[in-house]
Amino acid sequence: MNFSAILRWISPKRSIQGKIFIAFSVVTLVSIVSITVIVYMSMRETISLNAITSVSDSIRQADESLNVMLEEIDRLNTVVVTNKNTVIDTLLSPHEEISYEWFQEEKRMDEFLSSLIDYKAYISRIAVVGLNGKVFFSGGPWMDRTVLETSMMDYMLQNGSRHAYFKQTGVSDAITIGREVRYNRETIGVVMVDMSYAFIQKTYGVKPTTDSMIYVLDKDGRFVYENHSTPHYAPSYQEIRTIHQELESNGEAVRQVIEGKEYIVVSRNSSYTGWTTLALIPMDSLLTESARLRKLLAxxxxIVFVVVLIASFQVSSRITLNIRKLKSLMMFVKDGNLTFPKKEIKSEDETGQLYHVFVSMVEELERLLEGIRFSEKAKRDAEMTALQAQIHPHFLYNSLNTIKYLAKLNGAPNIEEVSGSLIELMRSVLGNSSEFLTVREELAYVEHYISIMKYRYTEPIQLITEIEDDSLLECQVLKLMLQPLVENAIIHGIGPFAQEGLVLIRVFDADSHLRIEVMDNGKGITEQQKGSLLGESDKKAKSSRFSGMGVRNVHERIVGMYGDAYGVHLYSEPGLYTKAEIRLPKVQKRTENTEQEVI
Incomplete structure (x- = not known):
């Protein structure tokens, strides 16, 4: 099966399996994409937050370490400016270079200053500069009285009432911490301590990525320290100043786009020096790991999607296996095959239930077809029987007329009467194919029947008819409705008594309905016999004299035609009488121009 055939097979328009497969695939794809995006965005945000936290902690630690050193230097400056014997007296001494006294003063000052910075690697030089031109220092680089004309000296004199910080550039980068030396409320000099710039670089060498940038700015926005490995696309001085000003109001960590490049900017302000430390971390470098994670997630x-596709294909195939089996069985039955294995689908789910219903339908169809075949066979047999029994009624009439003529010639009036009655009975039955007769026609049929039956018994049988209204004789009733009741009255009611019998037929209107009563003066019937007669109980039916199909057939025909409100009802007193009451609707005789109408 090629790929296009597979696509056609799983097409949602063609199969349930295709719909299930597509549904699983779409749900899985949406779920995987959603989870992947959520995980990636969460990891990206986590990496950013971790970077901010790490850089903030590193800056805080560097700032605290630097503050410790600056506090120590401030204490050294305090020791110097408060030393009268060595520092102040030397600066105020009138001795000039080069004299023995000046040499002694320089030696004493050098020993004093050297003792202050011994074992302090972060201090590269300490110097005492008098306004009178005297310069004493320990460490390097070399310093002479030309320092008095530098901007650093001017800055120290303007800001050194407590302590002043100045960044040197040029021969040696360093941070100079200075303080005025005062005597009698007058400034006589300045003490300056140079902090090693290498120490500052080491302290602030906290970069989460290689292209991160660290800046330290003083209160005036001037650079105290900047990363020497700053790449060529580093922000300009003015941009750093702008970021510094914005962060004073926005907070400690923000995201900024600088020259089209996104950065995370972390800042910290030192409460001791007033310096602000800025760390700029490029987002693309920071998220290099997240890019690898994104690729891995993709x-x-x-892989997961492919595995799920394969699994969903297998699952959908498994789920729809019974449906495909059921489809095959239906196609098999469609071709006219009603016999197939009945245990092919054993599941108890909806498909199994459909299978059982389908099997029941096929079995019912098979039963109906068998019934149709049986009915067709019976129909053919009945047609053959009817064909064999098709004797022309006139032939029978002529034969019976011959018998009647011979009886008359031979002086046998009883045979003549019976033959005539039989002729009229046959004419009524065979000559009228309608299902309905009028009450008049039905009573005439009963009279002919009694004229025949009375010769069967030694005692006469009297028939009395009472008609409440002659219009009732034109009402339509079911054909051969009274004869079975009269037959039961004569044969089973009057006949066993061997006495004169009476059959009374009353036709009357009862609540706008037609009522016909057939009463005999025979031996009567019991309640059990009533049930057997009307089909209410089939027990001992064959042994009962009322088990014939006549009365029951009349009752069922009336109920089937007019409903349960009508039918035959029996009343009897054993040894006295039996009365069969027929309840019918009043129906006018059907004419050529009008349909039958219930009165």
Missing amino acids: EVSV
Whole structure:
């Protein structure tokens, strides 16, 4: 099966399996994409937050370490400016270079300053500069009285009432911490301590990525420290100043786009020095790991999706297996095959239930077809029987007329009467194919029947008819409705008594309905016999004299035609009488121009 055939097979328009497969695939794809995006965005945000936290902690630690050193230097400056014997007296001494006294003063000052910075690697030089031109220092680089004309000296004199910080550039980068030396409320000099710039670089060498940038700015926005490995696309001085000003109001960590490149900017302000430390971390470098994670997530998602596609195909095939079996069985039955294995689908789910219903339908169809075949065979047999029994009624009439003529010639009036009655009976039955007769026609049929039956018994049988209204004789009733009742009255009611019998037929209107009563003066019937007669109980039916199909057939025909409100009802007193009451609707005789109408 090629790929296009597979696509056609799983097409949602063609199969349930295709719909299930597509549904599983879409749900899985949406779920995997959603989870992947959520995980990636969460990891990206986590990496950013971790970077901010890490850089903030590193800056805080660097700032605290630097503050410790600056506090120590401030204490050294305090020791210097408060030392009268060595520092103040030397600066105020009138001795000039080069004299023995000046040499002694320089030696004493050098020993004093050297003792202050011994074992302090972060201090590269300490110097005492008098306004009178005297310069004393320990460490390097070399310093002479030309320092008095530098901007650093001017800055120290303007800001050194407590302590001042100045960044040197040029021969040696360093941070100079200075303080005025005062005597009698007058400034006589300045003490300056140079902090090693290498120490500051080491302290602030906290970069989460290689292209991150660290800046330290003083209160005036001037650079105290900047990363020497700053790439060529580093922000300009003015941009750093702008970021510094914005962060004073926005907070400690923000995201900024600088020259089209996105950065995370972390800042910290030192409460001791007033310096602000800025760390700029490029987002693309920070998220390099997240990019690898994104690639990994994409690869895993594709693998998972493929696995789910295969699994969903297998699951959908498994789920629809019974449906395909049921479809095959239906196509098998469609071709006219009603016999197939009845245990092919054993599941108890909806498909199994459909299978059982389908099997029941096929079995019912098979039963109906068998019934149709049986009915067709019976129909053919009946047609053959009817064909064999098709004797022309006139032939029978002529034969009976011959018998009647011979009886008359031979002086046998009883045979003549019976033959005539039989002729009229046959004419009524065979000559009228309608299902209905009038009450008049039905009573005439009964009279002919009694004229025949009375010769069967030694005692006469008297028939009395009472008609409440002659219009009732034109009402339509079912054909051969009274004869079975009269037959039961004569044969089973009057006949066993061997006495004169009476059959009374009353036709009257009862609540706008037609009522016909057939009463005999025979031996009567019991309640059990009533049930057997009307089909209410089939027990001992064959042994009962009322088990014939006549009365029951009349009752069922009336109920089937007019409903349960009508039918035959029996009343009897054993040894006295039996009365069969027929309840019918009043129906006018059907004419050529009008349909039958219930009165």
